[in-house]
Amino acid sequence: MMRNDFMAVTKRAAAALAGTLAILMFAIPSHAASCAGRPQQITFANWAAAETATSKEVTASIAAFEQANPCIHVKMIAIPFADMVSQLTVMTIGNNTPDVMELSSGMPQALAAQGALADLRGYADKALISDIQPSMLQDGEAGGKLVALPLSLTPHGFWYNKGLMTKAGLNPAHPPRTIAALTHDIQVVKAKEPKVFPFAMMTSKGAYTVVVMWPWLQAFCKRPPMADGHLGWTQPCTEQAFAWFQTLAKKHEMPVGNNMKDNRQLFATDQIVFTLDGPYLRGIVSSINPRYAANAAFAAEFGATTVPVGPNGVSHTAIDIHQIAMSAKAADPKAAWTFLRFMVSSPADMRDFIIPEGGLPPLTSLQQRFSADLAQPYQQAWVKEIIPEAVPIPYNPTWYRASNDMVNALQRVVNGSNVKTTLAALEAALKRIYPHFRS
Amino acid sequence: MARRDRGFALATILPALLVLAAIYVYPLLRTIGYSFTDYDLINRTNHFVGFANYVSLFSDPTFYTALINTLALGIAPMLGAFLLGFTEALVLNEITAGSGILRGLVLLPWVVPQVVIAFLFQFMYNPTVGVFNVILKDLGIIRTFQPWLAHPATAPAAVVLAYVWNETPFFMLMLLAGLQSIPNEIIEAAVVDGAGWWQRLWFVTLPQLRRIIAITTILTVIWNFNNFTIIWPMTEGGPANWTLTFSVWVYRQAFQDFNLGYAATIGVLWLGLLLVVTGFYLRAIGGRDEAP
Numbered sequence: 125m126m127r128n129d130f131m132a133v134t135k136r137a138a139a140a141l142a143g144t145l146a147i148l149m150f151a152i153p154s155h156a157a158s159c160a161g162r163p164q165q166i167t168f169a170n171w172a173a174a175e176t177a178t179s180k181e182v183t184a185s186i187a188a189f190e191q192a193n194p195c196i197h198v199k200m201i202a203i204p205f206a207d208m209v210s211q212l213t214v215m216t217i218g219n220n221t222p223d224v225m226e227l228s229s230g231m232p233q234a235l236a237a238q239g240a241l242a243d244l245r246g247y248a249d250k251a252l253i254s255d256i257q258p259s260m261l262q263d264g265e266a267g268g269k270l271v272a273l274p275l276s277l278t279p280h281g282f283w284y285n286k287g288l289m290t291k292a293g294l295n296p297a298h299p300p301r302t303i304a305a306l307t308h309d310i311q312v313v314k315a316k317e318p319k320v321f322p323f324a325m326m327t328s329k330g331a332y333t334v335v336v337m338w339p340w341l342q343a344f345c346k347r348p349p350m351a352d353g354h355l356g357w358t359q360p361c362t363e364q365a366f367a368w369f370q371t372l373a374k375k376h377e378m379p380v381g382n383n384m385k386d387n388r389q390l391f392a393t394d395q396i397v398f399t400l401d402g403p404y405l406r407g408i409v410s411s412i413n414p415r416y417a418a419n420a421a422f423a424a425e426f427g428a429t430t431v432p433v434g435p436n437g438v439s440h441t442a443i444d445i446h447q448i449a450m451s452a453k454a455a456d457p458k459a460a461w462t463f464l465r466f467m468v469s470s471p472a473d474m475r476d477f478i479i480p481e482g483g484l485p486p487l488t489s490l491q492q493r494f495s496a497d498l499a500q501p502y503q504q505a506w507v508k509e510i511i512p513e514a515v516p517i518p519y520n521p522t523w524y525r526a527s528n529d530m531v532n533a534l535q536r537v538v539n540g541s542n543v544k545t546t547l548a549a550l551e552a553a554l555k556r557i558y559p560h561f562r563s
Numbered sequence: 564m565a566r567r568d569r570g571f572a573l574a575t576i577l578p579a580l581l582v583l584a585a586i587y588v589y590p591l592l593r594t595i596g597y598s599f600t601d602y603d604l605i606n607r608t609n610h611f612v613g614f615a616n617y618v619s620l621f622s623d624p625t626f627y628t629a630l631i632n633t634l635a636l637g638i639a640p641m642l643g644a645f646l647l648g649f650t651e652a653l654v655l656n657e658i659t660a661g662s663g664i665l666r667g668l669v670l671l672p673w674v675v676p677q678v679v680i681a682f683l684f685q686f687m688y689n690p691t692v693g694v695f696n697v698i699l700k701d702l703g704i705i706r707t708f709q710p711w712l713a714h715p716a717t718a719p720a721a722v723v724l725a726y727v728w729n730e731t732p733f734f735m736l737m738l739l740a741g742l743q744s745i746p747n748e749i750i751e752a753a754v755v756d757g758a759g760w761w762q763r764l765w766f767v768t769l770p771q772l773r774r775i776i777a778i779t780t781i782l783t784v785i786w787n788f789n790n791f792t793i794i795w796p797m798t799e800g801g802p803a804n805w806t807l808t809f810s811v812w813v814y815r816q817a818f819q820d821f822n823l824g825y826a827a828t829i830g831v832l833w834l835g836l837l838l839v840v841t842g843f844y845l846r847a848i849g850g851r852d853e854a855p
Contacts, residue, residue, distance in 0.1 A: 210818055217604060237605060328713065329801035379690060381713015381802060386691055395691075521605055525820040535803040539715050549624075 163197040164459045169212065170226035173202035177411070178481045185477035189466045196459045206330065209234055209524055216240040221451040223460040224467075227272055228446050229335050230519035235449070236266035237521030242450045243269040247461045252469060255487040263443045263516040272447035273468050276483030278402040279441045280339055281428045281502075281510040288397045292316040299398075299427060303343055303368070303434040306398065310377050313397050321379050321390060323372055324399040327538050328383040331527040336384070337534060338442035338517050339400055341365050343434030350526075351518045355561045357533075357551040358544075361435060366534070366543045373538035380538050388412065400431065402444065403506045404482025419500055428502040430509050443514045446483060484511065522557055529553040591834075597827035604821035616828035625804060625812065626829075633808040633836070635719065636794070637787040640726030641780055647727065648734020653764075655735070656742045666739075673732035681796035684725040688712050712798055715805045722806050725793055730783055741775040742768065777847035785840055788833075809833040 172182040179202070186198045201222055203211045209231050215221050221240045225231075235241050245253075248270070253261065256274060264272030286296035292313040300306035306323075313322035326336040341348045344365035349356035356362060372378045379387070388405065390396045392412035409426065410417040416425060430439040448467050454460040467473050474485045474494055484498065484506055485491050491498065491507055498507055533550040537543055551563060598616055602609045620626050651669055655662060672680070687694050690710040699705045711721045745768065753767050769776075791810040794800070800807035800815065809829060816826035 210821075213604060213821055214818075234605065238607065329799040376707065379710065381690060381710035386689070390691060525605070525822070528815065528820075532801070532803045535713075535801060536715075539713075539802060541803075 159195040161195070163195050164456050165197045165199055166223040166454070166456065166460050166463055167199050167201055168224045168226075168463065169201040169203055169208075169215075169222035171203055171205040171208060172226060172477070172481065173200045174204045177407070178477075181477040181480045185467070185473045188472040188476055189463060189470070192466070192470075192472070193462060196462060198463060206332075212240070213238065219453070221453060223451050223454040223456075224464050225449050225451070226275060226446060227449050229332065229444060230517065230523040232264050232272035232447060232449055233266040233519040233521055234524055236269065236271045239452060241266075241269075241271035242452045242454065242457065243271065244273060244450065244464075245270045247450075247457075247465075248273065252465070252487075255469075255489050257488065257511065257514075259443060259515055260445060260486065263445060263519075264447050264449070266521075272449040273464070274445050274486035275448040275467055276446040276478045276481065277486055277506070277511055278404060278445050278483045279443050279506075279510060279514040280336065280400040280402055280431075281441060281506060282431050283391065283399050283401055283405060283426060283428050285391070285394060285397045285425065286427055287425050288313065288317060288320055288394060292397070296427065299429055300432050301429075301439075302432050306432045307368070310372065310398070314375065314377050317397075320395050320397060321377065322397045323378040324382065324387040324390065324396045325369070325378060326382060326384050326387060327373075327534060328381055328386075329531060329535075330383070331524055331531070332384065333531045333534065334527045335442060335444050335517065336400060337369075337530075339431045339440065340369075340434075342440040342442060342515065343431055343436055344368070346436050348518070350520070350561075353561055355551050355554055355558065355563050357547045357554065358563065363543055363547060364435065366537045366547060369534065370537050370540070370543060374540065381535075392416070394425075400441075402482070403428075403484060403503065406500070406502055407482045423501050426502070428505045428510070430505075430513055438513075440513055440515045441510055443516045445486075520558075526554055526557050529557075594827045594830055597824055598831045600824045600827075602824040602827070604823065609824075612824070616825055617832075619825070620828050620832065625807070626832075628804050629807050629809050629812045629829075630836075632719070632804075632806060633788055633810075633833075636722065636726070636790070636806070636808055637784045640723050640730060640787055641783040643723065643727040644730035644783065645734050645776075645780055647731040648736075649738050651731065651735040652738035652742055655739055669735055670732045672728050673730075673736075675729070677729060677790075677792040678796060680725055680729050681793045684721070684728075685712065685797050688721055713802050715802055718798055718802055718805050722794055722797055725797065726787060726790070729793070730786075733783065734779055737775055737779045738772060741772045745771045774847065778844070781840060781844040781847055785837060785844065788837055788840065809836075 168186070170182060172178040182200075186200065190196065190198060205228075208225075208227065212221065212225060212231070212235055216235065216238050225235075227235070232241060244264075260274040260277065261270065264270055264274065282299070284296070284299045289296040289299070289309075292309075293316060294309055294312060300309045310322040313320065325340070326333050338348070341362065345356070345359065345361035347354065347356060347359075349359075349362055369378075373380050379390070382390075384401070387396060387399060388401070388408050389412060391399055391401075391405070392409040406422060406426075410422065416422045431441045433439045448464055450457070450460050450464050467477075468486055469490070471490065471493065474490055475497075478485055479494060479497050484503070485494060498504070529550055533546050536546045555561070555563075599611055599613060600609055601612045601615070655666060655669070658665065675683075688696075688711040690696065690708050690713070693708070693711075695711060696705065696708040700708065709717065711717045749767055749771070750763065753763050758766065788808075789810055790808070791814065794806060794808060794811055795814070798806045800811040810833075813826050813829050813833065816822045816829060820826075
């Protein structure tokens with residue numbers, strides 16, 4: 125090889141190397157480029173990433189976080205909602221609890237009993253705490269500790285189909301506000317529109333069935349079952365509630381055995397008139413039935429308000445919200461808390477994740493800040509009426525174990541079993557799990 | 564065998580024995596050990612409690628529900644699948660043209676993964692869009708769509724149907740092989756003696772297939788006792804425990820309730836039940852054919 129040839133090859137090789145380096149520098153994520161050291165990795169277990177409807181949103185939110193915090197890298201662990209408790213329990217036993225976790229429906233209490241969760245009072249400042257509705261905070265308490273903060277406010281409200289109400293001769297401007305009025309309207313709908321289900325409630329297998337049933341138990345009972353160390357399944361108000369469920373099932377006024385997905389499908393296709401569900405039902409309805417994609421079309425057909433008042437005399441809904449918690453053994457608690465705080469209080473997270481997924485911001489100040497994005501009539505119902513009336517379900521560490529028996533009892537009753545004996549059997553079964561609870 | 568040869572033989576099988584011990588014996592002993600504890604991951608307890616779990620189990624109404632369901636869902640699908648599979652085998656044994664294609668088609672349900680079968684049937688039984696409801700309503704058999712998997716009267720039968728669909732090809736395959744191994748001379752002798760179709764079936768074919776029938780039916784019962792992949796996606800043991808079997812119950816106790824001591828106790832009793840059935844199986848495969 126001539127010297128000139130050698131120089132030419134060397135120059136080309138140097139140019140190629142420089143080009144490759146330049147490409148690599150642009151290709152490497154920005155946090156790596158701008159973070160002095162190696163980025164600290166934290167793990168975030170959530171179901172949002174496991175669901176196609178929300179995975180894009182949560183990914184966008186995390187990208188925004190990593191951009192704002194270049195020295196922290198978030199590794200997502202996607203777990204389906206139904207498997208969250210079992211997976212997290214197994215991870216906790218294996219001493220491998222994720223640094224940050226999305227939780228809901230009694231999961232904080234189950235995991236806190238295993239010592240898996242950090243007390244967030246040691247991290248959260250007063251300004252943040254005072255910006256959260258006290259009952260929402262209460263839902264994240266376990267054993268005197270604050271183990272979870274609200275991430276997205278999604279309690280169930282009372283949805284109604286205005287078009288079907290009108291067809292049945294009911295006035296959609298006046299949805300039923302009491303159990304008596306609801307029962308009357310259900311009968312009217314059944315008589316006039318026999319092909320639709322006037323009412324729907326989840327009665328399939330799974331712990332979530334109990335969550336869905338709970339607002340109705342609250343409507344019937346001043347002190348719902350399991351509250352204040354009482355089992356309370358054989359008290360007259362619980363029996364009344366179950367007798368009401370049984371009558372609705374017996375008269376085919378509600379579908380039996382449906383899960384939430386089945387009921388949402390029916391609601392979106394104008395086959396259910398009244399049901400309880402979260403504010404995210406709006407997005408689900410339009411994804412099933414594009415006819416209701418536009419806000420105006422949706423508002424014309426569907427409305428939402430508070431749970432009808434029962435013998436209890438007060439309208440309550442059960443707090444069924446998405447929460448976020450931190451591992452008691454997080455490798456870098458500071459980084460984990462920085463991320464958790466971002467998810468709860470950052471406008472970017474509200475914009476990219478919480479509001480698009482159909483929830484409401486957990487902080488009162490953020491609800492005001494995003495008022496323009498929460499201006500739809502159903503959203504206003506949640507902000508002004510439903511969220512203020514939400515009260516926690518009396519979760520405890522063995523709630524998931526007990527919920528199996530509760531669902532069995534509900535399924536027996538809607539399939540025609542005697543209410544009194546079924547509830548007595550439930551009470552006896554739960555006494556084995558909660559020997560210290562009073563009847 | 565010489566003493567040295569015996570030593571050599573032992574040395575060569577020892578590694579395999581050790582692997583078997585690690586895989587089978589250790590977990591089994593550990594499970595039996597757990598059944599005498601209150602090992603509970605939620606309440607964080609793990610103490611020796613003697614026979615308390617066994618006493619508690621026998622006083623638990625769910626145990627009897629699970630026992631009856633395990634027996635019912637073990638035997639009923641076997642009977643259905645046997646009858647259908649035997650009928651298919653008899654038909655296919657007579658057909659010559661296109662029998663290869665037909666056998667392939669009939670075998671299809673057996674090669675579909677069980678979890679896929681469960682989801683297929685769950686979708687077919689769907690109370691709002693399921694094809695079962697559509698067909699039955701079009702035929703005028705039902706007036707409104709029914710929640711087949713949510714009603715105590717229909718859920719067990721609906722699950723049995725899925726099992727039957729899956730297991731029929733196994734019976735067909737084994738019994739067809741058995742039918743084709745019966746010597747023609749025996750059949751011809753029966754024909755010469757004036758035996759009709761039913762008489763040939765009852766007095767010649769069935770006795771010849773006795774051993775195959777015993778093995779296949781017992782094997783199917785054992786598989787059904789252990790089945791989880793069909794029943795869990797379809798009903799999770801519901802509604803109200805009407806399809807709760809030992810496999811579902813152990814899973815719930817161990818991996819949902821994390822009540823490992825109690826789950827181990829159920830597992831040990833379930834193992835006892837399986838050992839009884841396996842005893843029948845061993846007798847069946849060890850039995851001698853009777854002379855024709």
